[in-house]
Amino acid sequence: MTGQLRLELVKLARPLAVWSAWATFGVGVVLASIYQASATGQYQIAVDTLRQFAHPTSTAEVCRFLSVPVGPACEQARQEQVGSARQLIGDTRQWYRLAAAVQDPLGAAGVAAGLVSSLAGVLVLAGMAGGHVGGEWSLGTVKVLLAGDPGRVRFVLGKFWTLWLGGTGLLVVGWLGLLAAGPLFRRWYAVPPPPAGFSMWGYAGGQVARALLVLGAVAALGTLAGVLTRNPLGTFGLLAGFAFASMAASVWPATFQLTYGYWVAAWMGFAPVNLWVDHVWIDRFPLLGAREVHPDPLVGLVGLAATVMVALALAALRMRTTDVGG
């Protein structure tokens, strides 16, 4: 199995397909993080506002700035400014993990893990699955491989593992991109101080570990899509379509907890998009419903683990019961 896995990796390392996909993802992660990093400007604005209004050197100057006459009305307006600034500083401290993560070498891995687990990762991996799995049929090489080694389940597992490794490669590439851009982020954007008890190790380690399961689910789905459609475009279309369909279905109160999109967001603990963007995924369930739902990580874990097992079982069944073709 080790030898087969090595040869599958040799095939995966296809210059134009994989290297360009990785490069695109790496650049995409950096660009997404520039947007994220720029949001830390809100923290600096809040700190400057607090400094200006909490202990003013001249009351008259503050009142003139607020366009309010000196007196009780000005004092009330000043107090309101101080309160807003303190609220914003408090909020931004809650965002610390995300604000600091893109600047921190360790935290950057957590951000990359979030992005690779989201829709962006699914789309890139769908492209890789198209070439790596569906491509065996379009090239006609599948019949040569299976004429030499009849292990259909081995074939499925080999594709699954290499796609999973390709996904972890994406994560690493995204992380490297952020590491390279980190000095610029640190120079351009101020980061709020950490809240009590925050651990960058805990954040990044947790996200990366969780992402490995999500990547497993995508790899299993990509393998299944490949053996079902037996061509690159069909593989990409089926997997991408599945992701979009899952996002669409997750807005409905009756079904959202049964969707792949919910399981990923719940398992990864994605923050709602209006707070911060460390992913490209639906994360408010259900969007059309009246109530805000807090995703349950346990449901996410069970859903994703079941996705891996069911997708691999279906792929193996399909391979074992149908002619090879190609």
Add this chain to the structure above:
Amino acid sequence: MGRVGNGVADEVVRCRGLAKVLGGRRVLDGIDLTVNKGEVFGFLGPNGAGKTTTIRLLLGLSRFDGGEAYLFGARVPVTAATLARVGAMIEQPTFYPWMSGRRNLHVLLQSRATPDDIGAALEAVGMTGAAARKVKTYSQGMRQRLGLALAICGRPDLLILDEPANGLDPAGVRQFRGILRRPADGGATVFLSSHQLSEVERACDRVAVIHKGRAVAHGTIGELGGQDTWVQVTVASDVEPRGRQLLAALPHHATAPGELLVQASSGRQVSELLAGGGVFPDAVTAAGTTLEERFLSLTEEA
């Protein structure tokens, strides 16, 4: 001859009643055939007769809907260990175009061959010089040669070749003939599927003819008349009875008064027999090989 499993010790390939249905159509309808150890076996049939489907079934790439097949006495689908004894080239050779020829062999053989085996196979098909080039730069003939290298790599006990001479230039075809005989001379078995009668006639010991999913004839080339040609002889009408008497040892029949069609090894053989008895033909012309005649008669009916 001792039996191994459900096959006979010297039987490398054995099919009994092999059937396959595709899209509601019975593309194989009870194929029976046996290939013995060390022989070069020709599997003849027109396009669409079921040759490639039979090969796919033998290699476990397709499931059969009836009958049974054995490779080296093991029931198909066989294990990886049994398949490791088989080298195959199925339809058009297929490769990873972004890899070199040598790397393709390494990857497609999935570590079953050593670098030395790969080097020897590439040398045998005359591809050593191009082995480092990417396959996407290869011509059709070069791909065909690389496909042959893939099949013969590691000296398999059974070589299954599906239309291997397609796309080869005349020099390549000649080289291919040599490649084909070599494994057989070394004790290996060759299963050659083709619709090129001349290649089969020159290379094979035994032949099966398949048509519309059925094996319609099988036997040695001699039994199917493949070593002979049809010779058209024209003699004067008054000496025709004497001429037929002189040709009694050869299968023949009259096609018109003074016109005889004789199955012989050559026109010269016919001329010598007639001249030896004092009958001098007006004309002796080759009228096609008997294997070709037989093949066409077996496969041209509605």
